[in-house]
Amino acid sequence: MSKMTGLEEYSLIPPKVYQLYQAVIRLIEEGSDPATLRVSAITEEAGIGKGTAYEYFDSKEDIVLGAVVYQMQTAAMELEAELSKRERFQDQVSYLLDEVSACKTQKSCFFKLVHILTDNSEFSSQVHHKMNEKAFERYRLVGLFRRVLGEDMERGELRQDLPLDYMVFSLGSRILAYMVAASEEGLQVELPRMRELVYRGIMDEFAAR
Amino acid sequence: MSKMTGLEEYSLIPPKVYQLYQAVIRLIEEGSDPATLRVSAITEEAGIGKGTAYEYFDSKEDIVLGAVVYQMQTAAMELEAELSKRERFQDQVSYLLDEVSACKTQKSCFFKLVHILTDNSEFSSQVHHKMNEKAFERYRLVGLFRRVLGEDMERGELRQDLPLDYMVFSLGSRILAYMVAASEEGLQVELPRMRELVYRGIMDEFAAR
Amino acid sequence: MSKMTGLEEYSLIPPKVYQLYQAVIRLIEEGSDPATLRVSAITEEAGIGKGTAYEYFDSKEDIVLGAVVYQMQTAAMELEAELSKRERFQDQVSYLLDEVSACKTQKSCFFKLVHILTDNSEFSSQVHHKMNEKAFERYRLVGLFRRVLGEDMERGELRQDLPLDYMVFSLGSRILAYMVAASEEGLQVELPRMRELVYRGIMDEFAAR
Amino acid sequence: MSKMTGLEEYSLIPPKVYQLYQAVIRLIEEGSDPATLRVSAITEEAGIGKGTAYEYFDSKEDIVLGAVVYQMQTAAMELEAELSKRERFQDQVSYLLDEVSACKTQKSCFFKLVHILTDNSEFSSQVHHKMNEKAFERYRLVGLFRRVLGEDMERGELRQDLPLDYMVFSLGSRILAYMVAASEEGLQVELPRMRELVYRGIMDEFAAR
């Protein structure tokens, strides 16, 4: 039987595979390192038999990889849907900053993405490799921001004199800065004030005048 | 014997321990995951016997942790020394951007730091925990930037109306954005142009007018 | 799964555990020291995989401990059954002496028990500790002899003027003396003659007149 | 250099070797199993360097074996000297019983001997083997009792109708019984009463009428 990849259509994912994915994501969010997850831990968390995992995957690595890729794809889709729902750049930025605050406690989502994107390990290479496969381009973070900011630019909400890619990275990095600040303790600036500063910085740099 | 922690003074590190640290750093830079490094791989890379590692450390985890903490401490000290050498904010920013370009190939240094700092895993918690111990505050990245930017501000090179901590995080995130862009393929903007944009963005936002 | 203790009911011992117990006993009887048995030696002797042992026990020590405790329990039960089958004190003594002769070659059974009971090592402490647990009192050697000799006394076969406990220890030690003599080389007295002397000594001291 | 055997004359034992022997004996008395003693534990206890032990012995086994053999030799010599000092059989028996009581707390001396004599392990075989070497016969327990009881018999203190070897084993076993009883808890007979019974039993069986 041909095994799962994490790139399947949502509706084509068998229930047991879905349970496995959720279990992996949950364990990683709880602080386990993807590289040291044990198959027994995954299948127990998923509530299925250990042998069953091997009906759908060839190896432990494939299970974890599939789950991470699936999660990133899902998170990216949700993020794009949410951003598209907002018609104005400033609302999109607000949404992103609010999401970061929400993530502060359950350090998951998109935070994980950044972590994996800055990683240099073998595991991460494989995630990158798989993400570059086939039709996955659609779900990569850079592409996503490019599309969203591209539309904003066409609507005339953004400065026209800066290259799109610069704005993509700069916006991303400011969000990231807020993310790190939100999880940092002992800051001399209160978080709401920091949020305001970040928001203002973004608007000052990118918004059309 | 009392075992190593990674927080020792440079001159107090026994040669074998130094070899172990270098080996761990080299292996991680080559793409190994800290969580899956094998003791035999480390000691072979270090050119010493496997048992010798256990003369200085209690467990594999301690070896890797010690090496990472040592490396972060060392990298932070070097970075601060280099930044202090430069008298003007704009030279400091140039230095940081040049370093990022140099790191592009050997994805180590400071890039690793960011990765580990955004991690949520058990290993990362232990790094954080050890970094918060004793006199290590001195070497934490946030503190480092605070000191350097603090001096710049006193010299009147920076805007006085923004909180220091905001500038710390914002500067850090812009450097990070450039770092990710430098390692990204298929960018529509050439890297030198990107560098210029990042430099200009930083100056526009922070430099005293 | 909850792991084995050596105190389980015979019928509740899984086959693999039984194989492990037999293997340990066989290896000890062949002269291996319980403290230096290797797990691989045990599982090879048992004809099962090394990992399987750890499905049922937490550590090597637990395997060996479980086997020894099981063996002592089993040996004590068999011994009591055999002694109860004999209706007269003199037949019981004869049985014990015959058993010793039979054991001479396969130095196991009861001989081992004595050895472990006179030991002062950590391992021995653990055996004692486990034997004192729960319902194990029933299988301890002193208790066993007390019950058997107690019945003999009630039937009027033994002297009434000696305390039961003295007879228990004295009988036990005489049997032991014969045991050591049987394994000793270069004796000036032939074994059958020795047996007769021991038998006579026991009868003279304990039998009702 | 020729290494130590444990059979050397007391005056020929170098101080470091003596320290090693004492350390081994002390560790065994404290409950360590001879088979699992670590060289580092022995040399630390002895207060000498680890390498030094190998100046005098070829292997760990030799150190432990040498120490045990030395100890048995010494204990046997002391025992024989003490027994020879006593002129009457009844005083000799009293001395043995008193020794057992004294040993009750520091479970060492002679108790250990019994343990090793009933052992069936590889280590024990080696002790036996070494004891059978050369002039060591002199120090074996059976021989010792034979000499002492032989003299008693010549002096007419013992029955003439029993073979010497039977008396040797029987006396030994009765002493052993008292030894085990002394270390047993929950006895229905008080120890002094037990001592009296054992003493009387010995006298009744062996003393000339």
Next chain:
DNA sequence: AATGAATGAGGGTTCATTCAT
């Protein structure tokens, strides 16, 4: 002679994977 840092063979234990049920 005495030392103890260095070593690596060896053994305990884990855990990914298989396969009979």
Next chain:
DNA sequence: GATGAATGAACCCTCATTCAT
């Protein structure tokens, strides 16, 4: 398809032994 008992390769760690000082 689903399971989990069984497996053994692989890996961490210990510790007897060596040898340069």
